[in-house]
Amino acid sequence: MTSLQKPEYDVEALSAVLPSAFREAMSRLAAAVNVVTTDGPAGRAGFTASAVCSVTDEPPTLLVCINRRASAYPSFADNPALCVNVLSADHQQVSNTFGGKTPMAERFAQADWTTRETGAPVLANALAHFECRIGQRVAVGTHDVLFCEIVAMSTCDESQCLLYFDRQYHQLPRLAPGG
């Protein structure tokens, strides 16, 4: 299903909490950093996203939250597929470029890309990539939550993890098995 659904709770009541206080508290929630990409009839686009989460493994599904004001939004609104590229520690500059006010062509020129199952750009040397068909789209406040069914994946065991915590990037090393 691809229709936009209304949330079942009261967004007005939630907005009593100041956005600035919410962001301050959220800055303590360390998150993996991803570049989410799409291509198709509505054009190629990508943006840096920390709001990415596993939903269920039956069927394998994740969610992505995208601000409707983002320049990438029109492409994600109308294309049927996306790719979540999980960034490695080597991708900090890629994250900055896709998270800033940079034209799309310049963003993609920063790194090497391939296409596989869906046509959404797949980032070379990402820690993992999840190619997805976008299913339900739910509007919540300023963002759309995209529920994404996985159609292809890959992982890479060579690199360290890139984390965003306290408004700064951090590198998390891979431990030896059992370590």
Ligand SMILES: NC(=O)c1ccc[n+]([C@@H]2O[C@H](COP(=O)([O-])OP(=O)(O)OC[C@H]3O[C@@H](n4cnc5c(N)ncnc54)[C@H](O)[C@@H]3O)[C@@H](O)[C@H]2O)c1
């Ligand atoms: N979910 C998001 O949309 C999101 C997440 C992270 C960063 N950003 C954007 O990146 C820029 C730098 O962010 P920062 O972390 O350095 O400082 P910040 O103070 O803007 O954000 C702190 C934390 O609050 C959350 N957040 C920020 N903006 C949000 C939004 N519009 N909706 C929902 N959650 C939001 C994120 O968890 C973020 O890490 C800002 O423009 C911010 O809006 C957006």
Ligand SMILES: Cc1cc2c(cc1C)N(C[C@H](O)[C@H](O)[C@H](O)COP(=O)(O)O)c1[nH]c(=O)[nH]c(=O)c1N2
């Ligand atoms: C570390 C980090 C994490 C996120 C972001 C930024 C950064 C630096 N941004 C913001 C998003 O990448 C940014 O708004 C756009 O790429 C730039 O906006 P324009 O494309 O110029 O409109 C962001 N935006 C969003 O809609 N959902 C998200 O989960 C995140 N997460």
